[in-house]
Amino acid sequence: MTNLKPVIDNKAVARYKRWAAWTLVTLYLLILVGGIVRATGAGMGCPDWPKCFGSWVPPTDVSQLPENYKEIYGAKLKGEIEFNPVKTWIEYVNRLFGVFTGGWIFLTLLASVPFLKSDRKSIFFLSLSAFLLVAFQGWLGSKVVSTELHPVMITLHMILAIVIVFVLLFAYAKVSYIDRIRLEKVKEADRRKLNTWVVGAILIATVQVIIGTQVREGIDIVAASLGYGGRGRWVEEVGMAYWVHRSFSILVLLSVLGLGNGIKKLTGERGVMNRLVHVMWGLLAAEIVTGIILGYWAVPAVLQPVHLTLAIIILSIQFVLFLFLNANRIFEKRNTGIPAAS
Known part of the structure; x- marks a missing residue:
């Protein structure tokens, strides 16, 4: 068998694989958390985006909201908004976990930078694509809220999540291939x-x-x-x-x-x-x-x-x-x- 010599530092390859693996884990957990949001009917727990009831930290009791909050947010979304602290915080945690996942994908992007100096530039561009797709996914999430959980937007949101997973899996497999784990x-x-x-x-x-x-x-x-x-x-x-x-x-x-x-x-x-x-x-x-x-x-x-x-x-x-x-x-x-x- 011909000996394969990686064209990039082994530590950089190992770091990329480690961070990409953790990113994939967080993506699957994010899909699970998103499923919990749907199962509990908490999708409109926060009627605005990116804030929640106009605040970066959502309220825990209706007394923390203005008396006409239904008119404020109901008019915005063309529907009546009923505050439910459990649903509000489930949706809020979902958003926080989305930010957490985005952070991991950014780390994976940083770990891919050394590949730009090699003949494996595609690994960087795959990682960049995943990062940009996650940013687009965040924007799409805002549209899911603003359209009051429109079925087409929800389906697109799910399909894009699958695409992001596939892009990262492809990048991870490619790095593994050149890392002699054939x-x-x-x-x-x-x-x-x-x-x-x-x-x-x-x-x-x-x-x-x-x-x-x-x-x-x-x-x-x-x-x-x-x-x-x-x-x-x-x-x-x-x-x-x-x-x-x-x-x-x-x-x-x-x-x-x-x-x-x-x-x-x-x-x-x-x-x-x-x-x-x-x-x-x-x-x-x-x-x-x-x-x-x-x-x-x-x-x-x-x-x-x-x-x-x-x-x-x-x-x-x-x-x-x-x-x-x-x-x-x-x-x-x-x-x-x-x-x-x-």
């Missing part, structure tokens, strides 16, 4: 067979997440109509979106099982890809269980954010598997100067 190389014939599976699985999972977002939006509407006392009827009142989401889960199951079986045959029960398949299958089992409970046990709020976060992690694993399967083409051809391992 992605498993796959023969061209095997790659072609499995590439269709992995691309199909990613597309199916993405569509399922989007449909799930539509179901969540439908539940919000039903909840506003029936109230929390009618929680047991929420699912049946959502209508077609829920049944499409439930039926589409069969395609998700088949695509994940097919992809996993193909990779296990390829790896012979060895290697990182094989371990990722086991993790993916375990998460899928948990996803199915939470979905069943949500559908038949009156949509317990505690499981809604878990269900969403599991879906995003499964989608992320599928993307990483795509990178593994296409490592020769994605990394070696673009990273000239690094000899291929024999």
Whole structure:
């Protein structure tokens, strides 16, 4: 095997990998926190942005607000605003965690600066793209508030979160590739067979997440109509979106099982890809269980954010598997100067 010599200081590479890994963890936690906001109906807990009820630190009691606060914020958002300290602080914590995540992404951007002095400039530009996308995500979050949780804005907000995760995963995989922690190389014939599976699985999972977002939006509407006392009827009142989401889960199951079986045959029960398949299958089992409970046990709020976060992690694993399967083409051809391992 030809010895690979990193073109950049090993400490800089290790620092980037460490900070990028922590950034990815905070992104998944932010998705979980965002799910909690949706599950608790706290999306309008702060009716303005970036402040909350006109203050950087939100009130804890209605007495801290002006008597006509409903007129002030209701007129702004074209709807009546009812102060609820629990929902207000859930949304506020969500915003703080968003800032915290943005800080980690900025650190990752700083860690990528040394790559500008090497022939791996793309790692810096990937990190810069993630940073700019997070800034845009913050602006999009303000539009979600100003449009009173408009369904299209919420869906765009979720899709952008997935894109940011994919960009950082790509950058992390690329750094790992040049850091001699090689992605498993796959023969061209095997790659072609499995590439269709992995691309199909990613597309199916993405569509399922989007449909799930539509179901969540439908539940919000039903909840506003029936109230929390009618929680047991929420699912049946959502209508077609829920049944499409439930039926589409069969395609998700088949695509994940097919992809996993193909990779296990390829790896012979060895290697990182094989371990990722086991993790993916375990998460899928948990996803199915939470979905069943949500559908038949009156949509317990505690499981809604878990269900969403599991879906995003499964989608992320599928993307990483795509990178593994296409490592020769994605990394070696673009990273000239690094000899291929024999």
